[in-house]
Amino acid sequence: MALLDNGSDTRALTQQRFERMTLVGSDDLPQVDTSGLPDGPDWPPFLQTVALLRFRHWFHPHLHRTYGDIYTVKLLPKGRPLVFFTRPEHAKEIFAGDPDVFHAGKGNAILGPVMGEHSLLLQDGDEHKRARKLLMPAFNGHALRTYQEMVTAIARDEVTHWPGGRTIRSHDRMNVLTLEVILRVVFGVTDERRLAALRPRVSATVNVHPAVLLVWGVPALHRVGPWRRALVNQIELDELMYAEIRERRTAPDLAERTDVLSRLIREGQDTGDVLSDIELRDQLVTLLLAGHETTATALAWALYELGRDPELMGRTQAAAGDAEGDAWLDAVLKESLRLHPVIPMVVRTLMKPQRIAGIDVPRGATVGPSILIAHSREDNYDDPQRFDPERFLGHNPPANTWIPFGGGVRRCIGAGFAMMEGVAVLREVFRAVDVATVGTDEPRVRNITSVPRYGARIRVSHR
Template sequence: MTPLEPDQMAANDAQARALTVRRYEKMRPMATSRTRVALAGLPPGPGWPASLQSIALLRFRHRFVPWAHRRYGDVFTLRVLPQGRPLVLFTRPEHAREIFAGDPEVFHAGKGNAILGPMMGEHSLLLQDSADHKRARKLLMPAFNGHALREYAALVTDVAAAEVDSWLPGESFSALERMNRLTLEVILRVVFGVSDESRLAEMRPLVNKVVDISPAILFGHGIPRLQKVGPWKAAVENSVELDRLIYAEIRGRRAAVDLAERTDVLSRLIRVGSEGADDDQLTDEELRDQLVTLLLAGHETTATALAWALYELGRSPELLARSRSAAREGDHDWLEAVLKESMRLHPVIPMVVRTLMKPVTVGGYDLPAGATVGPSIIIAHSRADNHASPAEFRPDRFVGGQPATNTWIPFGGGVRRCIGAGFSLMEGVAVLREVLSDFAVESWGTDSPKVRNITSVPSKGAIIRVSR
C-alpha cells in the first residue's frame, strides 16, 4: 500500500468518522417507526411491561422463551421495545415454512434486524429488503459459491493448523476463547484479506470489542444521549477506529496491483461487476457494511458452535474416538454432523424474524402490519417431535440424511437463508479436523448458555483439557 501524505491521511480519517457518526444517527433501531401496532386478536403471551419482556428476551432467553412456550402454547406473543411492539414466535415446522415462503415484499427481514443497524449499516445484507436485498445478494453470491469455498479451504486449514500448533499437551483453556481467536484470524485473513501483521495487530482488539458487546450497549444504540457517555461512547469510538482501518483497507485493495489474482472475499467483491454498469459494483460504504456483516455474523457464531462441539466431544469418550478417527481418515461428513448437532443442541441465535408490511395470516392467526414474526430456533431445536431425545448430543442425526425440513434452522430459510452457511460449515469441518487430528479433548465441569450481544455463548467458556 502506497504511504499517504499526512493531509490526505487526516482527510480520510475525518471522512471515516463522519460516515460512522452518520450511520449511528441514521440507523437508530427505535426510530424506524412511530406507528403503534394493534394487539387485539394476537396469540396469547405475558402481560408484563414491554421493558421487562425485552430484558427477559435479551438477557434470559434460554429460560424465558421455553417458559412462554410451556405457558402459552406453540404460538405466543411477546411485547418488546420500542412501544411494546408485538413479537409473535412460532414453534412448529409448518409455521416456519409459511414464514420462510412468505412474500419478501411483505415479510421484511431487514426491519426485524434493526437493532444491528448502527453496527452493520444500511447496506448490510441482513438489513436490506426487497430490490436492495436482491441486488446485494446477487453481488455477494460469487464470493460464496462452491468454487470460492474450495479456494478458501486451504487458507482456513493453514490458520487452524497454526492455532493448534500453539497448544501444549496437558493444558486447560476456554474452547470459546481459542475458537474466537481462530475464527477472527480466518475472517481477517480470508474475508478481509489482511496479511500484514501490523495491520492485523491493529484490527484484532477493535474487532473483539465490537463482538464482545453486552445487550445493554446494544440496546443503547437506540438512545442518542447514551452514545455520548460511558461505555456507549467508548463503543462508538471503537466503531470509528475500526471503520477507519476498514476504509483504508478497501482503498488500498482497490489500488492493489495483484487485485485480479487475490482470492480473499474483499478482493472478489471489489472485482464483482467491474466490467459492467456502475449499479453492478459495490461502493466503499457498501463494502464496509458487508464486511462488518460477515464479521459479526460469521465470527462468533462459528466460534461458538465449535466451542460447544469440542465441549460435547470432551464429555463422551465414544464420540470423541469416532470423531478423531473421522479427522484422521478424512470423514468430513461425520465432522460436519458433529458441527450441525452442536448448532442444534446449543443455538447461537434464538430466532429468525420478519416484520410484516401488510396484514397476513400465519398459523391460522390474523396478524397486523408492523408486527414482527418468526420461528423460535430455541424451541424448534428442542422439540421432541422434531428431534428424538433432544437433550442428548447425537451427531448421527445428521448422518445418512437430515432432520425434517424446518426443524433445524440455524441459518434461517427461504430466500433469506444465510449466504455464509456453506463457508461456516467448511470452516468448522476444517477446524475440527486440525484439532482432532492432533489432540484428544476432555471437558472440565459443566457449562450452560449465556447471552452476549445477540448471540448465546458458553457461560464458562467451555473449558477443555487437551492431550496427545
Template sequence: MTTTHGAPDDTAALTRRRLERMSGLSEDGSLPPVPQQDLPPGPRWPALVQTIALFRFRHRLHAWARRRYGDTFTLRLVPKGRPLVMVTRPEDTKEVFTGDPEHFLAGKGNSVLGPIMGEHSLLLQDRDEHKRARKLLMPAFNGQALRSYRSLVAEVARDEVGGWRSGAEFRSLDRMNALTLEVILRVVFGVTDEERLARLRPRVTATVEISPVVLMGWAYPWLQRFGPWRRTIENQVELDRLIYAEIRERRQAGDLAERRDVLSRLLLVGEGDDADATGDGGGLDDTELRDQLVTLLLAGHETTASALAWALHEVGSDPELLARTQRAADEGDDAFLEAVMKESMRLHPIIPMVVRTLTRPAVIGGRELPAGTTVGPSIIVSHARADNHERPEEFRPERFLDGNAPEPNTWIPFGGGVRRCIGAGFAQMEGTEILREVFSSYAVTALGEDRPKVRNITSVPRQGARVRLTAR
C-alpha cells in the same frame, strides 16, 4: 464527503452520522399500530421488562413462554410495546420463510444491528436493495470460492493448533474466538501483515463483544455520551478508519484477480464480465463494502466460534464420541465432522430466532396477524422439540448422517427461504476444517458442566467450554 469509489474522506464524521441515523430500537413511523387483541397470548409484563428478558434470559424465556402460552406466543418490546410473535411449529416456520419477501421484511426485524452493521448490510436490506446486494455477494460464496478458501482456513487452523501443548487446560471459547478471528481477518479481509492484524484484532474483538445493554441503549441517544456507549462509538470510529484504509489500498492492488480473499473477490464483482450479472453494471462502493464486511465479521466470527467451542466440549464429554471424531479426522470423513458441527448448532443455538416484519396482514398458523407485527420462528424451541428431533437433549451427530437429516424447517440455525444466511456454506466448511485440525492432533476432555449465556446477540458457553488437551 466521498471519493470516486464512495470511500469517506472523514470516516469519523461518517461513522457518527451512521450511529445517529440508525438507532437500532427506534420506532419506525412507517409501521402502523398493531391492535393488541388480534395477537396470540403472551406475558403482560411491561415492554421494557420483556425486552430485557428477551436479551438476557432468552433460553429460559422461550421455553417458558411455549409451556405457558402454547406453540405461538407474543412478546412486547420497546419502543411502545411493539409485538414480536414467536412460532415454534415447522409448518408455521415454513409459512414465515416462504412469505412474500415484498411484505415479510427481514431488514426491519434486524434493525437493532443497524448502528454497527450499517444501512447497506445484507441483513438490514429488503426488497430490491436486498436482491442487488445478495447478487453482488454471491460470487464470493459459491462452491468454487468455498473450495479456494478451504486451504486458507486449514492453514490458519494448523497455525493455531500448532501452538497448543499437551496437558493444557483452557476455555475453548477463547481459543476458538481467536482462531475464527484470524480466519475472518485473513480469509475474508485478506489481511496478512502482522502490524495491520495487531491493529485490527482489538477493534474487531471490541465490536463482537458488545453487551446487550449497549444494543438496547441505541434507543436512547443521550446514553451515547457515557460509559460503554461512548466507548463503543470510539471503537467504531477507529475500526471504520482501518477498514476504509484497507479497502482503498486494496483497490489499487494490481493482483486482485489472483487473490483468494473475500474482499478482493467483492472488489472485482460488477466489473468487466460480471457487470451484466449484477443487473446494474455497478459493484459495491466503499461504504457498501464496509457494511458488508462488518456484517460478515459479526455474523461469521463469534457464531462459528461458539458452535466450535460447544462441539469440543460435547465431544470431550463422551469417550466413544471422541474416538469416532478422531477417526473421522484421520480418515478425512468430512460428513461426520460436519455432522458434529451441525449437532452443536442444534443443541446449543447461537442465535435465538429468525424474524420478519409484516407490511400487510398475513395468515400464519391459521391466525391472521396484522400489518406491523414482527413474526418469526424460535430457533431455541424448534431445536428442542421432541417431535422435531428424537431425544433432543442428547448430542447425537448421527442424526445428520445416512439420510437421517432433520425434516425441513426443524433445523434452522441459518434461517431459511430467500433470506437464508449467505455464509452458511462457509461456516460449515470452516467448522469442518478446524475440527479436523484439532482432533488430528489432540484428544479433548471436557472440564465440568457448562450452560449458555447471552453476549451481544449471540449465546456462548457461560464457563467458556473448558477442556484439557492430550497429545495423540
C-alpha cells in the same frame, strides 16, 4: 458509485451512522392492534425486551410451556408485538412468505449502528436482491474450495500452540481462530502490523454488552460510558477498514487475489454495478458479526460435548484421519448447532396483514420461528437434550426443524462458509489432540448470541 477519498472524514461518517440507525427501524409502520393476537405475558414492554435479549434460555421455554405453540411478546419501542411460531409447518409458511411483505431488515435494526444501512441483514426488497446478487459469487462452491486451504492452515497453526495437560477455555481459542479466518480469508489482510491493529477493535465490536445494544440508538448516550467507548471503537475500526478498502481497489494483484473483499471489489465491474466503499464496509462488518463468534461458539460446544464422551471423540478422531470422514465431522457440527443454538430466533416484520397458521396478523407486527424451541421439541428430535451426531449422518433432518441459518430467500449467505470452516477446524483439532472436558457449562447471552458461560473448558493432550 460513492467512493471515499483519503481526505474523507471517517469519524463524521461513523457518527452519522450511529445517529441515523435507530433501534426503532420501523417508524413508517402504524401502531399495531394486538387485541386479536395470541396470548403472551402482560409485563411492561421493557421487561419483556430485557427477558428476550438477556434471559432467552429461560424465557423461550417458559413462554412455550405457558402459552403453547404460538405466543406474543410486546417489545420496545411502544409495545410492538413479536409473534413466535414454534412448529415446523409454521416456519415453512414464514420462510416461504413474499419477501416484499415479510421484511427481515427491520427485525435486525438493533444492529444498525454497527452494521450500517447497506448491510445485507438490514436490507429488504430490491436493495437486498442487488446486494445478495453481488455477494453470492464470493460464497459459491468454487470460492469455498479456494478458502479451505487457508482455513486449514490457520487451524493447524492454532492447535499446535495449545498447551498440553492444562485447562483451556475452548471458546476463547476458537474465537482467536475464527477471527484470524475473518481477517485473512474474508478481509484479505496478511500484514501483521495491520492485523495487530484490527484484532482488538474487531473483538471489542463482537463483545459489546447487551445493555449497549439495547439503547445505543439514543444519540445522547454516545457521549458517556460504554456507549462512548463503543462509538470510539467503531470510529477506529472504520478508519482501518476504509483504508484497507481504498488500498485494495488499486492493488496491482487485485485480479489474482482470492479473499472475499477482493472478490467483492471485482464483482459487478463488467456491468458498472459495483459496491461503493461504504457498502463494502457495511457488508464486511456484517460478515464479521455473522460469521465470527457464531462459528467459534458452535466449535467450542462441539469440543465440549465430544470431550465428555470418549466413544464419540474416538469416532471423530477416526473421521479426522479419514479422507472420507467429512460427513461425520459435518454431522458433529450440525448437532452442536442444534443442541446449542447461537442465535435464538428468526424474525420478519409484516408490510401487509397476513394469515399465518390460521391467525390473522396485522401489518407492522413481527413474526418468526423460535430456533431455541424448534431445536428442542421432542416431536422434532428424540431425546433432544442428548448430543447425538447420528441424527445428521447420511440424511438431513425434517424440513424446518433445524434452522440455525434461517430459511427461504433470506437464509444466511455464509452458511456454506461456516460449515466448510467448522469441518476444516474439527479435522485439524482431532488429527492433533485428545480432548477431555473439564467441569460443566451452560449458555449465557453475549450481545445477540449465546455462548458457553464458562468458556467450554477442555484439557488437551497432543498425540
